[in-house]
Amino acid sequence: MAIGVTTTPEKSKPSGSIINDPQVRGIFYQVITLVVLAAFVYWVADNTIENLKRANIASGYGFLNGRAGFDVGQSLIAFTSDSTYQRALLVGLLNTLLVAICGIFTATIIGFAVGIGRLSHNWLIAKLSLTYVEVFRNIPPLLVIFFWYSGVLAILPQPRESAALPLNMFLNNRGLAFPKPILGDGWQYTLFALVIAIVASIAVARFAHKKQDATGQRFPILWTVLGLVIGLPLLTFFATGSPITFDVPVAGKFNLTGGSVIGPEFLSLFLALSFYTAAFIAEIVRAGIRGVSKGQTEAAHALGIRPRLTTRLVVVPQALRIIIPPLTSQYLNLTKNSSLAVAIGYADLVAVGGTILNQTGQAIEVVTIWIVVYLSLSLATSLFMNWFNARMALVER
């Protein structure tokens, strides 16, 4: 936000004194504002340091290397009570990222589906979509989280009466347990095959594009790519003798043991954030599609482009330009809303940071870390979306 003097009169010589010069005045006000702001920041910082000193509270980030002493229920990386506070924060950050990325992915899919559903000519689909949007958009996210968490806990069976699902999966109020894949010798070949398939797909796509530019002939690119990416690794997998076994969950004394578990805390937070944010994304998508003038569709039809291609090549690219900027805000909101995890005991950055804050008493340091991390996450998301937006923008010649 640049506070600038917007209009400068064209070469009109200041008739009176310098005090009446709008340009000088503009600069003067800005300088005053800056000085007041700087003085305020200095005053707050100085008071804080003084008061910390008086209360005998040491400050600094040295505490991060201390032994954490507590355990974390959900962790993507190895963590024990012997690990450092730093690693505990990393565990929290990864958990935040996990729920944010999964949430953004699902919210986008549900949001697009519901948004398009609202424009449907089918009365039932349109009204259901409308109800969905109005319900979820008008409930505070914390309530949605509680709804899922209490719902999940109350409805799911106790561990001893776990519901058996297909593929050796089990569902109880401790979460969803599923077989953990254990990779045997030779699984690297499958990974290698996948990399080759992806590289080949990119090459094929380039070739197809060039061919269409040169001759106007189109190449069945989708099927080729699908065949490559799925077929090649699958062939390699069987050729190397299926090098994978599964650690299946079995009933233990208290709960199922073995396998992997997705806890109810993650599930409910993930579902709540997805459903809540999807309601907003649906409205953005609807607005985006509505925003493309009907004349565009009619013009495309007049040129003889088929309806499906019209949507793909004419309507959606133009709608995306309207959709992407507000979509970015929704992604940022979802990431920030994930900090509501504390309410249901999901070990996200705020929950873990809060524990550390309490154990060490380093309130200012921990709060600063929270601010810096969320700021960085949001700025990174913004940068990515701006880049994506620039790619999608109308190319003007």
Added chain:
Amino acid sequence: MARRILTALVGAAVMGIGTQAASGATLDDVKAKGFVQCGVNTGLAGFAAPDASGNWSGFDVDYCKAIAAAIFADGSKVKYTPTSAKERFPALQSGEVDVLARNTTWTINRDTALGFNFRPVNYYDGQGFMVRKSLNVKSALELSGAAVCVQTGTTTELNLADYFKSNNLQYNPVVFEKLEEVNAAYDAGRCDVYTTDQSGLYSLRLTLSKPDDHMILPEIISKEPLGPAVRQGDDQWYDIVSWVHYALIQAEEFGITQANVEEMKKSTNPDVQRFLGVEADSKIGTDLGLTNEWAVNVIKAVGNYGEVFDRNIGAGSPLKIERGLNALWNKGGIQYAPPVR
């Protein structure tokens, strides 16, 4: 939540008033305000819980009342700030509360690095485990593989990690910030085990939907000396809070109760006379910055230590906790007051 801590921080930073009190002015500050701002639990039956009409009662609440009575001769001059385990320390550090009477364990870290002072231990506690009877568990050593509900930001959380590690047991911690959330999760069967101070377990069991289905395991895995905490650097205020506790103990030792305190003033025992401030030229209260009647006022407001204990958590309450370590030193416990002389 984070907002609350931030408010406290910004409050501390911007106002600069809170911690100014640390230089010796908490008593003046409290007298000027006309009430004691007391940090208590958000709701732990027997220790600090509001009733339907918002009146607080409990063991810790009685300590708040006793401090108010010592200063104002009126135990009702207290305002309560309910704090979660996580909020309590910033609340005290920033000066939002004058004293924290909230089942807080005295540890070296809190006494030094966090900038607090603990002295009188008003309740000697230890950490225990509660399980469902249907699990057929008889000892904490059989808990390997269990999901354990625990409140974050407590010594309990740390003891739990240490105990399971030193006994080579596996567990899955399920951690919440608010006591109510831990209760609800345990009651809903999210965890097999609930761990906190044993006194807390007795209190919490009453709030479960079927208290009789749950049992408390015999093991006590830690020392949890609970007591009021104040900020470092204000010795006068620290002395007042400490001596209010000692007065409650001393009163029990002398047999002075809420009912007989006026009568006891006529006692010929010089120790009792000195304690109740009726000795000629007494300075027993003025040296503390209070009136000489302060001990009388404390006992009138809440009774002696034994009465406070029985009424809230002991034989006269639904919790029915034994005195145990909290009996007087001459009755097999370790509650002891320095001489009032």
